[in-house]
Amino acid sequence: MDVDPSMCNGDWSGNQSMTSQEPKLMDKDGGQPRIHPSLQLELKLPWSTETESGDIYEAKSRRTLNVRGPTRADDPCDDMKPPPSASRGVIAERGSQGCHNASEGDGGRGRKKLRLSKEQSCYLEGCFKEHTTLNPKQKLAIAKRLNLLHRQVEVWFQNRRARTKLKQSEVDYKYLMQWCEYLTEENRMLHEEIQEFKAFKSPLQNVHHYKQQTMLTMCPSCQHAIVLRKIDSFHDTADRENHP
């Protein structure tokens, strides 16, 4: 991975204040998520082996033309940012368009977009499989490992989470559409069935009805069936009349 010196400019700023917030974040995540054994074998996680270093001063990217001025999201690192000459600059590979200095090459007109290398993307993907969110230490470790900025790692994970969510939404949508179709069909069939029952009272149904009635009117003492007169059947009268 080659360093692009042209990206080293004063627009990279800030660091991450690693104070009281850090343990809190670890707790918030419920500790480190479970790591799949296969991934554990393949990935050497930087935060488990490397210590913090001067990267705490690592700058983060900032839009060259920022008419609104710095926002809150920009500044958590500003209090400890080094002078521009001390910033690392962007190391990532860029596209075939060539390298531009984000602030001087285009007269401060707009941001330039880097393209992460395959290696960087793969590594970030691997990390994402294990942790969809990172604490500051992890961000710094990954950034150091990939020669990126803390902010770039942060942004990548934010965008990656967004992509995941979007894809999941698409999957959910498809599933719900299928479920909706199924329920619609089910509903249609049930309606059909109801219509059939209404239109066609089979003898079987009447027998069933009759049996229900006779059971309800069974005499508890002699087990003789007493059929209520309510039921409009000639058997009713006969049965009742035979009963003592």
Added chain:
DNA sequence: AAGTTGAAGAAAATTACCTCA
């Protein structure tokens, strides 16, 4: 104990760069 405030971080929304067909 309950309310307020500020910091930090994530989500959501948006912008803009870059590549490719």
Added chain:
DNA sequence: ACTGAGGTAATTTTCTTCAAC
């Protein structure tokens, strides 16, 4: 050479959580 679409890095805004007071 031009163009539009898609992918994605980067930015901005909004929301949530938590600690300190």
